[in-house]
Amino acid sequence: xxxxxxxxxxxxxxxxxxxxxxxxxxxxxxxxxxxxxxxxxxxxxxxxxxxxxxxxxxxxxxxxxxxxxxxxxxxxxxxxxxxxxxxxxxxxxxxxxxxxxxxxxxxxxxxxxxxxxxxxxxxxxxxxxxxxxxxxxxxxxxxxxxxxxxxxxxxxxxxxxxxxxxxxxxxxxxxxxxxxxxxxxxxxxxxxxxxxxxxxxxxxxxxxxxxxxxxxxxxxxxxxxxxxxxxxxxxxxxxxxxxxxxxxxxxxxxxxxxxxxxxxxxxxxxxxxxxxxxxxxxxxxxxxxxxxxxxxxxxxxxxxxxxxxxxxxxxxxxxxxxxxxxxxxxxxxxxxxxxxxxxxxxxxxxxxxxxxxxxxxxxxxxxxxxxxxxxxxxxxxxxxxxxxxxxxxxxxxxxxxxxxxxxxxxxxxxxxxxxxxxxxxxxxxxxxxxxxxxxxxxxxxxxxxxxxxxxxxxxxxxxxxxxxxxxxxxxxx
Amino acid sequence: xxxxxxxxxxxxxxxxxxxxxxxxxxxxxxxxxxxxxxxxxxxxxxxxxxxxxxxxxxxxxxxxxxxxxxxxxxxxxxxxxxxxxxxxxxxxxxxxxxxxxxxxxxxxxxxxxxxxxxxxxxxxxxxxxxxxxxx
Numbered sequence: 001x002x003x004x005x006x007x008x009x010x011x012x013x014x015x016x017x018x019x020x021x022x023x024x025x026x027x028x029x030x031x032x033x034x035x036x037x038x039x040x041x042x043x044x045x046x047x048x049x050x051x052x053x054x055x056x057x058x059x060x061x062x063x064x065x066x067x068x069x070x071x072x073x074x075x076x077x078x079x080x081x082x083x084x085x086x087x088x089x090x091x092x093x094x095x096x097x098x099x100x101x102x103x104x105x106x107x108x109x110x111x112x113x114x115x116x117x118x119x120x121x122x123x124x125x126x127x128x129x130x131x132x133x134x135x136x137x138x139x140x141x142x143x144x145x146x147x148x149x150x151x152x153x154x155x156x157x158x159x160x161x162x163x164x165x166x167x168x169x170x171x172x173x174x175x176x177x178x179x180x181x182x183x184x185x186x187x188x189x190x191x192x193x194x195x196x197x198x199x200x201x202x203x204x205x206x207x208x209x210x211x212x213x214x215x216x217x218x219x220x221x222x223x224x225x226x227x228x229x230x231x232x233x234x235x236x237x238x239x240x241x242x243x244x245x246x247x248x249x250x251x252x253x254x255x256x257x258x259x260x261x262x263x264x265x266x267x268x269x270x271x272x273x274x275x276x277x278x279x280x281x282x283x284x285x286x287x288x289x290x291x292x293x294x295x296x297x298x299x300x301x302x303x304x305x306x307x308x309x310x311x312x313x314x315x316x317x318x319x320x321x322x323x324x325x326x327x328x329x330x331x332x333x334x335x336x337x338x339x340x341x342x343x344x345x346x347x348x349x350x351x352x353x354x355x356x357x358x359x360x361x362x363x364x365x366x367x368x369x370x371x372x373x374x375x376x377x378x379x380x381x382x383x384x385x386x387x388x389x390x391x392x393x394x395x396x397x398x399x400x401x402x403x404x405x406x407x408x409x410x411x412x413x414x415x416x417x418x419x420x421x422x423x424x425x426x427x428x429x430x431x432x433x434x435x436x437x438x439x440x441x442x443x444x445x446x447x448x449x450x451x452x453x454x455x456x457x458x459x460x461x462x463x464x465x466x467x468x469x470x471x472x473x474x475x476x477x
Numbered sequence: 478x479x480x481x482x483x484x485x486x487x488x489x490x491x492x493x494x495x496x497x498x499x500x501x502x503x504x505x506x507x508x509x510x511x512x513x514x515x516x517x518x519x520x521x522x523x524x525x526x527x528x529x530x531x532x533x534x535x536x537x538x539x540x541x542x543x544x545x546x547x548x549x550x551x552x553x554x555x556x557x558x559x560x561x562x563x564x565x566x567x568x569x570x571x572x573x574x575x576x577x578x579x580x581x582x583x584x585x586x587x588x589x590x591x592x593x594x595x596x597x598x599x600x601x602x603x604x605x606x607x608x609x610x611x612x
Contacts, residue, residue: 040486067486070593070609074487094589094611130513130586131552131576188550199586200612238549241588245542248592252535265534265592404486408585408612435515435583477586 055085178282520574
């Protein structure tokens, strides 16, 4: 482990006050000995930098998929008091409400007699990659409604079923969204992109449930061994990117005006109740709602393909759940001061609310919120459930993915995309992408092994495994 | 090679070098478009960009962000840039061609130009910048 870091228990570590000047609280992160060699000093410094921000409560936290980002580390979680705290786009990222959702089906792998045909149909139906535009035409008025109504808009417009919204974090709609602080530029970028996957680590996967760890929870979530599911990973596209760019600039000068000392310009922030802070929060919430609609429209595209090819009714393909992993939200948590409303930033981290929380949908409440952890192209993804321990230790948060261990450039040099594709095919995984380069960048070796990350959150009690999903087909942007 | 990629696990970090401040901004833009698109060739499209900022790093973020915006909304792939810097303001002409999925697709989408670790500095006679792109 890196020098200056103290062990708390088996998988919990502390970055003490003083690690960087001005820290108000210690840092805490979760990592196994096994994964400690993947820890970058830069990521720990970013974790410590977050602890400098005003109004931070208890700890600056990071999950076991921690790696260097900008502003916050990836895997970072921090909660801020309403009265004294701040909001920072550096704690959310450019891809506001980048997130992941899982759709269940009644299919088994045997039903998919021609997987290539299915993958081609999905690839041509879901716009992917740089420059991809949606066939869906929305008016400026539609865009405003999307940003305010979220998934409710999509369902009313025919892109979902009545049950979909209830199975999204926040019901697929942040109520504090405001369109006034969303620039014309952001709207111009958002108009043609609703219902597009994007590129980079975004994907659409066909998966099958190949291990069940908790029968009761799996049954509650509507999952069973051998079932085929579809996982979608994407965010708010150019609309969210532009909102982050616009508001970073405003908050950059606000940081100085409010006399807030920050160790990294990307941590530009403003008091939660300042005009600049409120403007960013409203615009960020609008982008979050757009992202939920984006994933909902892609869900509709997937269901349409499955309905056409296998004759399955839309109602037979329920949304298991949809989680946001780049977002800041006002949430109620118990602290040393009792029940408090806090602004919880999650930057590459997933909400993992435990059993009994009113925010968890009624049909899942006894078990806890479903947590969806995507693996890399070749490795398994997991569904877990939130826990009371997460509520106590991490403001109800857990990891969001496997976490990279190799740069994109190094990955491209290590193995050509065509080789990665062939290797995965040997394992029964068909990959379809806009280019071999994008396959090479996302090669399985470029990521931590997902089971090791999931095992850390299990050992820490932050979330508990329900099922494992093995990929059988991958569409990359 | 006027720009090189520096190690970064998740995103793309580049170091750009040039023999003048004007050329530095032009090379930074060229680096950004090289990451985003497989082939960038000069075409008949020309756009003018003006940026004014409180300091040089902000000017770099604003300049590159404006190009990202134009490229995405107007579906243009830029490949050459003429930049004139005066203090912390710049005027630029960007030239490129219409986005063609068959030729240009396959690069990495850049989500934003980060302030984290953004540096603009002199190294002897050379002008240098280190920039982190969120991809």
